[in-house]
Amino acid sequence: MRELVRWSAATMADALARREVSSVELTQAHLDRIAALEPQVHAFLHVDAEGALAQAKAVDEQRAAGADLHVMAGVPIAVKDVVTTAGLPTTCGSRMLEGWVPPYDATLVTKLRAAGMPILGKTNMDEFAMGSSTEHSAYGPTRNPWDLGRIPGGSGGGSAAAVAAFEAPLAIGTDTGGSIRQPAAVTGTVGTKPTYGGVSRYGLVALASSLDQAGPCARTALDTALLHAVIGGYDPRDSTSIQAPVPPVVGAAQRADVSGMRIGVVRQLSGEGYQAGVQANFEAAVALLVEAGAQVVEVDCPSFAYALSAYYLILPSEASSNLAKFDAMRYGIRVLPEGVADPSAEQVMAATREAGFGPEVKRRIILGTYALSSGYYDAYYGQAQKVRRLIAQDFDRAFEVADVLVSPTAPTTAFEFGSKLDDPLSMYLNDVATIPANLAGLPGMSLPSGLADEDGLPTGVQILAPAMGDDRLYAAGAALERALTARWGGHLLDRAPALPREDQ
Ligand code: GLN
Numbered sequence: 001m002r003e004l005v006r007w008s009a010a011t012m013a014d015a016l017a018r019r020e021v022s023s024v025e026l027t028q029a030h031l032d033r034i035a036a037l038e039p040q041v042h043a044f045l046h047v048d049a050e051g052a053l054a055q056a057k058a059v060d061e062q063r064a065a066g067a068d069l070h071v072m073a074g075v076p077i078a079v080k081d082v083v084t085t086a087g088l089p090t091t092c093g094s095r096m097l098e099g100w101v102p103p104y105d106a107t108l109v110t111k112l113r114a115a116g117m118p119i120l121g122k123t124n125m126d127e128f129a130m131g132s133s134t135e136h137s138a139y140g141p142t143r144n145p146w147d148l149g150r151i152p153g154g155s156g157g158g159s160a161a162a163v164a165a166f167e168a169p170l171a172i173g174t175d176t177g178g179s180i181r182q183p184a185a186v187t188g189t190v191g192t193k194p195t196y197g198g199v200s201r202y203g204l205v206a207l208a209s210s211l212d213q214a215g216p217c218a219r220t221a222l223d224t225a226l227l228h229a230v231i232g233g234y235d236p237r238d239s240t241s242i243q244a245p246v247p248p249v250v251g252a253a254q255r256a257d258v259s260g261m262r263i264g265v266v267r268q269l270s271g272e273g274y275q276a277g278v279q280a281n282f283e284a285a286v287a288l289l290v291e292a293g294a295q296v297v298e299v300d301c302p303s304f305a306y307a308l309s310a311y312y313l314i315l316p317s318e319a320s321s322n323l324a325k326f327d328a329m330r331y332g333i334r335v336l337p338e339g340v341a342d343p344s345a346e347q348v349m350a351a352t353r354e355a356g357f358g359p360e361v362k363r364r365i366i367l368g369t370y371a372l373s374s375g376y377y378d379a380y381y382g383q384a385q386k387v388r389r390l391i392a393q394d395f396d397r398a399f400e401v402a403d404v405l406v407s408p409t410a411p412t413t414a415f416e417f418g419s420k421l422d423d424p425l426s427m428y429l430n431d432v433a434t435i436p437a438n439l440a441g442l443p444g445m446s447l448p449s450g451l452a453d454e455d456g457l458p459t460g461v462q463i464l465a466p467a468m469g470d471d472r473l474y475a476a477g478a479a480l481e482r483a484l485t486a487r488w489g490g491h492l493l494d495r496a497p498a499l500p501r502e503d504q
Pocket of ligand 1: 129130131132154155174175176177178179180207315431
């Protein structure tokens with residue numbers, strides 16, 4: 001039974017279709033694994049054993065009755081806690097939403113349920129998706145299954161760790177500046193940020209609305225594509241949703257073909273500042289793509305130097321506005337100020353926001369309200385929007401000579417808990433390679449590129465494509481994955497050290 005959890009999602013789907021395994025068996029195997037490992041890993045904030053098993057049972061019954069089911073019917077999944085789930089708590093890793101049970105499902109959750117995918121639970125994250133380590137979760141951090149003393153990335157560290165620890169075959173993440181891709185890189189898993197507007201934002205608790213994008217987390221390119229196809233597509237409830245079919249991501253992952261593809265290495269996104277093992281594995285990955293038939297060109301994106309600065313003005317500005325709704329009246333907890341007999345609405349609001357938000361959220365609200373204040377709006381927010389345009393133009397030029405762009409995903413491997421917590425700027429630097437895609441609305445994927453020589457920890461390679469060219473990510477990603485797994489003699493995760501209590 002324990003081996004079931006190590007199957008790919010594609011294998012699970014095939015075995016379910018052939019009735020070699022039931023969804024109840026698969027779901028129970030993951031719930032057992034979660035029960036055994038969660039004391040160490042803490043990938044979940046909430047586990048819904050009852051709901052997941054009920055969904056699994058329903059799918060098994062439909063299959064037995066000969067119903068025409070979705071290909072992914074019966075494959076279980078974990079969902080990041082920033083996505084609303086009717087009847088299941090949704091806290092965004094914050095005290096502010098402790099105990100909140102949404103009355104509605106996000107569109108992507110509606111799609112998971114319609115496909116018959118049992119939801120195992122909600123995964124841990126940095127508070128309101130602000131961070132790169134899950135250390136900003138109000139409920140304690142998630143640990144990296146590769147080394148329990150290290151971070152699993154963030155903000156979606158819970159989703160990546162759940163997948164890396166075989167607690168779930170698939171998970172949903174959200175990526176505003178890298179929160180799907182950077183956790184994938186440091187846990188040896190795969191994650192895709194789709195084209196902005198490619199997956200509905202309806203029901204995602206907003207961080208920065210012009211940057212947020214939900215997407216799939218998995219262990220292989222094909223599994224990632226299969227989930228991408230379930231959740232993608234037009235949604236009239238999201239005004240920024242793209243009215244076009246989901247790009248052919250599954251077919252691209254199956255073909256895994258890069259022959260003739262032009263791969264652009266972004267000069268500004270590697271080299272200095274990148275850990276030696278990250279850089280070495282990146283260069284080896286590019287060489288493998290060439291062996292597989294791709295051509296390499298170097299591209300220049302000079303404005304990327306300003307991406308991080310622009311992002312840390314635009315994101316806090318949008319976040320400060322989005323988080324204004326947590327005002328003790330409309331959403332979230334209500335805290336009365338101590339020792340005030342008849343508190344005003346403003347005093348209740350202040351006491352609530354003081355108690356409900358953690359330090360990183362407060363820092364960004366202060367930054368954002370400052371950047372948007374009347375005297376400074378043009379100098380900060382306005383200027384950052386101009387930089388955003390320049391970054392999009394750099395991408396346009398790069399895609400004239402390349403079909404996809406590549407870079408390391410994150411500058412380093414997983415760092416130790418506490419090592420960046422007191423230094424927000426060094427925490428922000430984790431996103432240096434992932435942020436440009438969010439600013440331009442483009443799709444990006446991270447895949448395992450190997451283990452760094454110096455510390456034996458996973459490294460990631462990033463692939464970027466033009467808007468609605470998500471299928472190119474999977475064509476290149478699956479080709480690279482095929483070459484790398486042939487070299488490694490299996491999946492990178494097969495080399496992860498056994499976890500304590502793994503055998504229970
Ligand atoms: N680490 C980035 C930040 O803190 C990314 C966040 C995200 O993608 N949600 O803003």
